[in-house]
Amino acid sequence: MGDWLVVVEADTSDWPASEVELLDRIVELVADARSAHEQAKAALHDLAERLLDLMRRRVPPEEIPVRLRSTAQGVVSQVDTWPRCQFVVAGGTWQEGRPIPAPALRVLLEEALIQEDGPVRVTPQDIASTTDADQAVLLALTPEHSLDVPTLQRKLASTLTHWLAPTDTVSIGVSSPVAEPGNAQRALDEARTALRVAHDGPERVTVRGPDDLTHHILSLLPLIPAETRQAFATRLLGPLRDHDTRHRTDLLTTLATFLACNASWTTCAAQLHLHVNSLRHRITRIEQLTGRDLSQLETKLDFLAALNST
Incomplete structure (x- = not known):
């Protein structure tokens, strides 16, 4: 798999030398085409490898575009975003x-x-x-x-x-x-x-x-006893409800909107008519009150399950 082949439906042992030489030239042309193809992909492969390495090393998000400028793809494309x-x-x-x-x-x-x-x-x-x-x-x-x-x-x-x-x-x-x-x-x-x-x-x-992740989680909720679902939702969302009641904030609404926007900061901020920095402040407050990290997918799915259990 992933290899290049030249297949000839013939017995080349009976071919005259000139035709065998022609076949050899065709194979050389195919090899040159593959080499050009792989050289063009090398810069893109370098981009993917560097990005994965940056995430493994937990490089701060704001540094990632700067680091990617030095990749072959970044140099070739001159794209710094x-x-x-x-x-x-x-x-x-x-x-x-x-x-x-x-x-x-x-x-x-x-x-x-x-x-x-x-x-x-x-x-x-x-x-x-x-x-x-x-x-x-x-x-x-x-x-x-x-x-x-x-x-x-x-x-x-x-x-x-x-x-x-x-x-x-x-x-x-x-x-x-x-x-x-x-x-x-x-x-x-x-x-x-x-x-x-x-x-x-x-x-x-x-x-x-x-969408399949959401459907997968929500399809499992009916299998969990109602009392258990409610207790889970109260334990996870209770601090946010209490804070909203005491301080007249909208942290629960912010959380629900953030998850509905697939955790996109810009989309969520626009939908809530907030500056992105204001949204980040709210999300930080949600994390402090619940002791959960919303950058983790498991946390997002837990909150989604809790919101659909109330």
Whole structure:
């Protein structure tokens, strides 16, 4: 998988020397084309690898765009702002449950994500990728559009199944769009959580996204006794209700809006008619009162469950 082949339906041992030489020249041209293709992708791979490394080292969000300027992609593109993107994380199994090698899976996903036409156009220059253990990690650099999970499910299922044996499976998690570096870690965690949800899918190729996380959590709530749900909501949201009552604030409304906006600072601030700094102050206060970190995906899902249990 992920290799380039030249296949000739003939017995070349019977060919005259001139025709064998012509075939050799064709193979050389294909090799040159592959080399040019890989050189063009090298800068994008460097971008993905550096970004993943910055997040592993917990570099402050405001420093990330500055650090990315020194990547090959940053130098070539002369872009010094954060590239709006979505994370796509994939893992797979084949041959008695062994993981599909992440480099091969990365190449397959790069090719399968390309969509030259349609509502969301994705070109080879829009995909940066790297690997992390057994996972392929891709960045879809689509500043004007967002990847549509149902469309991806149909396209990737029809494309990847041609490469898979009957018992092989590929699971894919997609994040919300990331418009600013402060949300990069959140988006990567979101994609990886969606990947875990995708592992439970019945299809050979399963794609899950942010909406599926919400549906997954909410679908589990009816299985929990009402008293338990209510006690959980009271314990988690009680400090916010008490603060709103005593100080006439709107922390609960702020929290609900923040989660409804997929934790996007700019979108939430605009919806609440607040400056982003005012919104950050409110979120910090929510974290102080509840003792929870809203940069963590698990915290967001807990709050979402609590808000839907009241």
